[in-house]
Every structure is written in C-alpha cells, then in structure tokens.
Amino acid sequence: SQQGEEDPQALSIQEGENATMNCSYKTSINNLQWYRQNSGRGLVHLILIRSNEREKHSGRLRVTLDTSKKSSSLLITASRAADTASYFCATNGDSGGSNYKLTFGKGTLLTVNP
Amino acid sequence: DAGVTQSPTHLIKTRGQQVTLRCSPKSGHDTVSWYQQALGQGPQFIFQYYEEEERQRGNFPDRFSGHQFPNYSSELNVNALLLGDSALYLCASSLRGLAPSSYEQYFGPGTRLTVT
Numbered sequence: 001s002q003q004g005e006e007d008p009q010a011l012s013i014q015e016g017e018n019a020t021m022n023c024s025y026k027t028s029i030n031n032l033q034w035y036r037q038n039s040g041r042g043l044v045h046l047i048l049i050r051s052n053e054r055e056k057h058s059g060r061l062r063v064t065l066d067t068s069k070k071s072s073s074l075l076i077t078a079s080r081a082a083d084t085a086s087y088f089c090a091t092n093g094d095s096g097g098s099n100y101k102l103t104f105g106k107g108t109l110l111t112v113n114p
Numbered sequence: 115d116a117g118v119t120q121s122p123t124h125l126i127k128t129r130g131q132q133v134t135l136r137c138s139p140k141s142g143h144d145t146v147s148w149y150q151q152a153l154g155q156g157p158q159f160i161f162q163y164y165e166e167e168e169r170q171r172g173n174f175p176d177r178f179s180g181h182q183f184p185n186y187s188s189e190l191n192v193n194a195l196l197l198g199d200s201a202l203y204l205c206a207s208s209l210r211g212l213a214p215s216s217y218e219q220y221f222g223p224g225t226r227l228t229v230t
Contacts (some may be wrong), residue, residue, distance in 0.1 A: 031217055040202060042118070042221040043157070088156050092217050100145070100208065101170050102219060104156030 006089060006108040014113050019076040021108040023089030024069075030094040032065055033102070034074050037086045046074075046087075051094065079112045086110070116141055118222035120205050126228045127195050133227060135190045139207030140220045145169075146188040147219060148180060149204040157204055163188050164210055192227075200229045 007022045025032070031050045035043040049056045049065045049072070056063045062075040076083055086109050090102040119138045127133050139146050145164045149157035159172035163182035182188045186207075192199055206219035 033218065035221075040151075040153075040224075040226075042204060042223040043206075045218050045220065048218055090156075100162060100210070100217065101147070101159050101172070102149075102157075102206075103159065104149075106154075106156045 006087070006105045008108060009106070010109045010111070012111040012113065013079060015079060015081055017079055017112075019079050019083070019110055019112070021074045021087050021110070023072045023074070023105055025072075025089070025091050025103075025105075026070065027091075028094045029067070029091045031092050032063075032072050033090045033092070034061075034063060034072075035088045035090060035104075037088065037107070039085075043088065076110075079110075081112050081114045084110060084112050118205055118207050118220050120203075120222040120225050122225060123223070124226045124228075126230065128230055129195055129197060131195050132191065132193045133195060135192075135203050135205075135225045135227070136187070137190070137205030137207075137222060138187045139205075143207035143209050143220070144186050145208045145210045146182060146186065147206045147208070148188070148190045149206065150174070151202040151204060151224070153201070160190070195229045197229050200227060202226050 005024050033048045034046040037043045047058045049063050060077045065072045086107045088104050088107045090104045121136045147162040148160040151157040160174050161171040162169050166182045177193045179191045202224045204224045205222045208219045
C-alpha cells in the first residue's frame with residue numbers, strides 16, 4: 001500500500017509561474033524526499049528533508065515539512081517547460097525495519113506550458 | 115562515473131513464463147532495491163539487497179525473488195507471470211550508512227515488462 005498522497009493529481013501552469021505540490025503521509029518518518037520522473041523513466045532525486053527540519057531550499061526548489069500534520073509541500077519557482085514531469089514524495093520510516101525502504105505516493109503530473 | 119544501469123530496456127513475455135531483470139548499481143554503492151511501478155501509480159517497494167542477502171521485503175508474493183552478486187549487481191526474477199505483473203521495474207542503489215545521504219536512492223531507467 002502507498003504511504004503518501006500527492007495533491008493535486010495534475011497541475012498545468014504557464015512558464016514563469018510557481019508550482020506548488022502537496023503530499024500527505026500516514027506514519028512516523030525519518031525523512032521525506034521528493035523525486036521527479038520524466039515520461040515514465042527513472043526517478044531523479046530532488047531533495048531530502050529530515051523529520052527535525054521544517055524547511056529546505058535547493059535552487060528553485062523549496063520544501064516544507066509539518067510532522068504534526070504529516071504533510072509536506074514542494075514549491076518550484078519560476079517554472080520552465082523542462083520542469084514538465086511527474087513529481088513524487090517518498091518517505092523513509094523511523095523504525096529499523098522501514099529504514100531505507102522508500103514508500104511513494106501516486107504523484108503529481110506537472111505540465112509547464114511555454 | 116556510471117549511474118545505475120538496467121537491462122533489458124523492454125521485455126514482452128507470455129503469461130506463465132519466467133523473467134529475469136538485471137541491475138548494476140552506481141559506482142561505490144553497495145545496496146540495491148527493486149520497485150514495481152504500474153501505469154499511473156507511484157513505485158512500490160519489492161525488496162532490498164545488501165551484502166548478498168535480502169534485507170527488507172515489501173508486500174509481494176514469493177513469485178518475486180532476487181539475488182545480489184559479490185560485485186553488488188542484482189537480479190530480479192519473477193516466476194509464473196501474470197497479466198498484472200506488467201509494469202515498469204525500477205532498480206535503485208544506495209550506500210548503506212548512517213549519514214542522511216544514505217537514504218537517497220539513485221534510480222536506473224527501468225525495464226518495461228509487458229505480459230500478454
């Protein structure tokens with residue numbers, strides 16, 4: 001079963017606009033990660049935020065984490081057509097057996113129109 | 115620096131057959147995980163190999179088995195294929211440790227399996 005749920009399922013914006021995707025999860029986590037997938041191929045790691053962190057930045061990406069609400073958001077600023085892809089959040093559990101295993105949501109399909 | 119490689123890229127099998135998928139991890143990585151991604155879904159964890167042993171397993175039947183070799187490469191075997199096994203199979207590698215970076219996984223391009 002999948003841990004997280006991304007919202008929205010699909011998002012279409014114009015180049016230059018900001019894109020915000022949300023993720024909710026169910027169990028305690030060690031960290032939460034965001035991945036990008038182009039056209040059903042391999043996933044690319046974007047950013048990792050640990051459970052004791054609230055916000056993290058990497059280039060045009062900003063991730064927030066609210067462990068009390070079991071939710072995270074990914075903001076992509078000044079979007080480009082090349083950002084068109086599916087975005088997934090994935091969690092690592094905080095117990096020994098679930099460490100290292102990633103549990104993914106269903107993803108948000110982002111389309112950036114030129 | 116070679117990333118994660120997988121072979122073959124595409125595969126078509128008939129129901130009831132067996133299939134073997136292969137993965138070579140990123141240079142320096144010692145842990146390999148396998149995921150199944152059905153169309154329109156997120157990847158689902160199948161199992162993870164470290165030190166040539168299965169360390170964790172997801173909710174998949176015994177028809178799914180694997181192996182890790184001394185050079186850290188890995189194989190995923192699926193027996194008695196079902197139509198529902200049609201999916202993109204992703205291999206991911208990482209370096210086991212305590213640093214936060216050990217939780218980041220590097221994914222290969224995947225093998226697209228179609229069962230007819």
